[in-house]
Amino acid sequence: xxxxxxxxxxxxxxxxxxxxxxxxxxxxxxxxxxxxxxxxxxxxxxxxxxxxxxxxxxxxxxxxxxxxxxxxxxxxxxxxxxxxxxxxxxxxxxxxxxxxxxxxxxxxxxxxxxxxxxxxxxxxxxxxxxxxxxxxxxxxxxxxxxxxxxxxxxxxxxxxxxxxxxxxxxxxxxxxxxxxxxxxxxxxxxxxxxxxxxxxxxxxxxxxxxxxxxxxxxxxxxxxxxxxxxxxxxxxxxxxxxxxxxxxxxxxxxxxxxxxxxxxxxxxxxxxxxxxxxxxxxxxxxxxxxxxxxxxxxxxxxxxxxxxxxxxxxxxxxxxxxxxxxxxxxxxxxxxxxxxxxxxxxxxxxxxxxxxxxxxxxxxxxxxxxxxxxxxxxxxxxxxxxxxxxxxxxxxxxxxxxxxxxxxxxxxxxxxxxxxxxxxxxxxxxxxxxxxxxxxxxxxxxxxxxxxxxxxxxxxxxxxxxxxxxxxxxxxxxxxxxxxxxxxxxxxxxxxxxxxxxxxxxxxxxxxxxxxxxxxxxxxxxxxxxxxxxxxxxxxxxxxxxxxx
Ligand code: AMP
Numbered sequence: 348x349x350x351x352x353x354x355x356x357x358x359x360x361x362x363x364x365x366x367x368x369x370x371x372x373x374x375x376x377x378x379x380x381x382x383x384x385x386x387x388x389x390x391x392x393x394x395x396x397x398x399x400x401x402x403x404x405x406x407x408x409x410x411x412x413x414x415x416x417x418x419x420x421x422x423x424x425x426x427x428x429x430x431x432x433x434x435x436x437x438x439x440x441x442x443x444x445x446x447x448x449x450x451x452x453x454x455x456x457x458x459x460x461x462x463x464x465x466x467x468x469x470x471x472x473x474x475x476x477x478x479x480x481x482x483x484x485x486x487x488x489x490x491x492x493x494x495x496x497x498x499x500x501x502x503x504x505x506x507x508x509x510x511x512x513x514x515x516x517x518x519x520x521x522x523x524x525x526x527x528x529x530x531x532x533x534x535x536x537x538x539x540x541x542x543x544x545x546x547x548x549x550x551x552x553x554x555x556x557x558x559x560x561x562x563x564x565x566x567x568x569x570x571x572x573x574x575x576x577x578x579x580x581x582x583x584x585x586x587x588x589x590x591x592x593x594x595x596x597x598x599x600x601x602x603x604x605x606x607x608x609x610x611x612x613x614x615x616x617x618x619x620x621x622x623x624x625x626x627x628x629x630x631x632x633x634x635x636x637x638x639x640x641x642x643x644x645x646x647x648x649x650x651x652x653x654x655x656x657x658x659x660x661x662x663x664x665x666x667x668x669x670x671x672x673x674x675x676x677x678x679x680x681x682x683x684x685x686x687x688x689x690x691x692x693x694x695x696x697x698x699x700x701x702x703x704x705x706x707x708x709x710x711x712x713x714x715x716x717x718x719x720x721x722x723x724x725x726x727x728x729x730x731x732x733x734x735x736x737x738x739x740x741x742x743x744x745x746x747x748x749x750x751x752x753x754x755x756x757x758x759x760x761x762x763x764x765x766x767x768x769x770x771x772x773x774x775x776x777x778x779x780x781x782x783x784x785x786x787x788x789x790x791x792x793x794x795x796x797x798x799x800x801x802x803x804x805x806x807x808x809x810x811x812x813x814x815x816x817x818x819x820x821x822x823x824x825x826x827x828x829x830x831x832x833x834x835x836x837x838x839x840x841x842x843x844x845x846x847x848x849x850x851x852x853x854x855x856x857x858x859x860x861x862x863x864x865x866x867x868x869x870x871x872x873x874x875x876x877x878x879x880x881x882x883x884x885x886x887x888x889x890x891x892x893x894x895x896x
Contacts, residue, residue: 401725606702
């Protein structure tokens with residue numbers, strides 16, 4: 348749909364206070380799902396929406412929910428305070444994220460609409476106290492909500508008007524099926540309901556029968572990822588494993604990747620290998636590790652979103668959640684015993700304004716590629732995905748391309764060749780090799796242990812302090828050097844003679860310790876500055892230069 352044809356927020360009949368909050372968030376126009384879902388929801392329809400991650404689906408249900416609550420408060424006699432909205436999500440992180448979004452949208456009507464998250468870390472006594480106040484909206488995982496319903500610290504039978512089941516397919520794969528069914532017995536006979544899901548599989552269809560009445564189905568996911576005007580996808584063939592490290596080092600050190608980057612690897616061990624490797628060159632990064640306390644992981648994501656870190660290293664398990672049919676809540680994902688899926692940093696987690704997703708390791712499945720790529724180019728922002736491929740992985744890459752092109756393999760180049768002149772960075776190879784050798788298995792083991800110990804300490808010791816002094820939380824960093832390997836300080840500098848001639852005078856050294864930059868607000872600026880953008884592929888032939896000459 349053309350931008351000019353789109354129905355703007357201001358024409359949807361939303362309360363001016365909600366419109367002001369939308370303006371404050373800098374949203375100039377609704378995303379597709381918002382444009383379609385909000386008017387239908389305001390008409391009172393039940394909705395089943397399939398929406399791409401990052402499509403703006405939270406606001407698509409939150410805005411009509413808030414509007415309904417405001418209408419209730421504005422009309423008729425003063426309504427009794429009651430829980431009228433319930434949002435079910437699969438993980439604690441998503442609960443926090445949903446609550447934050449709803450609160451941001453309710454910013455100008457916070458006195459009228461209160462939102463509580465019962466999946467937060469507080470103990471159940473604190474939660475009971477919050478629920479006694481009957482917040483207008485309650486957000487939580489099905490197990491927490493069911494627990495409160497069973498203890499009668501939460502009653503919904505006489506008051507619930509709107510139910511949202513978010514990431515419905517994930518709720519099933521996390522094994523919440525039984526809790527969901529039990530929970531439905533505590534709800535009134537009639538309420539409006541929205542079911543949001545990335546896929547409309549059998550489980551979701553079954554849930555649809557249980558919770559929705561004559562729903563409108565919105566299948567807005569025409570393609571799995573945004574088009575090339577918003578998301579540029581490249582592949583770069585690296586002849587050897589060493590070339591992958593060399594290329595990454597050059598891309599980051601020469602600031603050829605600007606803005607915030609998510610680096611994906613296939614195992615936790617590789618995450619730390621990469622982190623220690625980058626540390627050798629004074630390139631700070633954080634590892635999103637399921638073994639770390641939940642508070643630390645949330646803190647890392649929140650600081651990343653605020654612009655404290657430019658580089659987060661992650662595995663699929665941490666960002667995408669367990670495999671779709673895992674159904675193993677409480678038992679951890681395979682190969683990652685320490686992770687707890689409910690507390691896991693799962694699929695829907697919103698990393699803000701990620702400029703680039705770097706697949707340092709080829710994703711294990713085509714679906715994992717889509718989920719990884721979906722971390723960038725969210726809502727209406729631009730993004731880049733760069734996938735490193737070894738020659739032996741070409742056929743696997745073919746499968747990814749097949750999925751992306753909807754089965755039309757080879758007809759259109761989906762991942763454009765990122766033609767990087769490796770010979771221009773040959774000068775870095777010696778340093779790269781040196782750094783790779785320093786990162787031994789022993790160093791990786793030590794780094795993992797050290798980080799876990801430190802984060803546990805932060806998490807427990809500082810909990811109370813930070814509760815009282817939330818501003819100081821900013822001072823706690825997760826990208827400090829781990830130093831289990833010998834770091835040679837001179838590697839942190841790039842002498843002029845090593846910089847490819849074409850880039851001399853163009854690159855700026857990355858800032859050392861970033862304050863919370865306003866990079867969140869600067870996605871557009873990053874787009875303009877990012878040399879990777881020079882790869883924009885118009886027409887069929889990719890532009891054959893990586894380094895300006
Ligand atoms: P969600 O799919 O709800 O997780 O949202 C993904 C991201 O899109 C969040 O960071 C939202 O703040 C952002 N977002 C939602 N709606 C819009 C919009 N209309 N314009 C720009 N960004 C948006």
